[in-house]
Amino acid sequence: MERLYFIVNLQAKNGHCRKVWEKLEKEMGKQKIDYHAFFTEYSGHAADLADSIGRNEGNNPVLLIAVGGDGTIHEAANGAAGHPHLCLGFIPGGSGNDFSRGYAIPGSPMQALGLALRNHRPQDFHAIDAGKLSLDGRDIYFVNNMGAGFDAHVAKESNQTRMKAMLNHLGMGRLVYIFILIKELIGYQQTDLELKVDGVQYFYKKVWFVTVSNQKYYGGGMNIAPDASPDDGLLDITVVHNLAKWKLLLVFITVFWGGHIRFREVSSLRGKEIFIETERPVAVHADGEEAGTTPLGVKVQEQALKILTERQALIERAG
């Protein structure tokens, strides 16, 4: 049996995650589960905690569960990369929770705890790729996706707004992205973009944004990269360009079911190594967390992380 650790962001979903953790704690108390829990105290702390757990545990098998939102699993993955005996799990307690959607992890915290606590079969652990984003002299891993341009601008504004707290309080946290998107659409200036994918160059005019995805979901359930697979050794690129503002709203609606890829202003590419340069520096996010500005490089890291997932169970049930 693996040693069980939790990294908990009680601040996720504007503090709602505390309630999630209290329920988990109670259940584990009832079942007399042996575990260690650490609580994040600052932005970036989950990465430091995952890294020190990896170092302290030597070669012992460890199941490290991040409890929070996509930002928390993003940080935990950055700390866990390079510690192959760590397996990452996730219990959703944030507002977006795209990691659960994209990696077949239950969306209900109690069911996700059930997955963490049951007797695991080898096929419950799954090796996934990660993206390595290099910019401003730093390397950052992402597990879901990264984006540059309008989407990163919206992510940044959404994370900073007081509206997020209010909507989270009302149980409508996902709406914050939509409100901010409409608000920021009016003044945003598109930019020309140069993209290099596995050595091939592409140019796009008036680009709203470019995303690089390891799995399909993004921004709280939008199907931005319908064909992305987290274990194919490839990253899926989506460029939205040359689009009138009113049409961007139309395209945006279709992203929820992946219909946007049919528009001629949406280009889809796939590759292992990507360089992105823009006419002027634009905001960049990694898994929804602010990461800096363009230019940047991205490289797929094949099977960089091991995660606990229901993926195999879903495949078996479907088959």
Ligand SMILES: Nc1ncnc2c1ncn2[C@@H]1O[C@H](COP(=O)(O)OP(=O)(O)OP(=O)(O)O)[C@@H](O)[C@H]1O
């Ligand atoms: N003690 C803390 N105080 C302030 N911020 C923290 C603390 N611990 C973690 N954070 C930061 O909280 C931010 C948000 O966390 P997270 O993304 O997990 O939740 P969320 O934003 O509610 O969910 P989602 O990303 O799924 O919408 C992250 O940037 C993380 O670095």
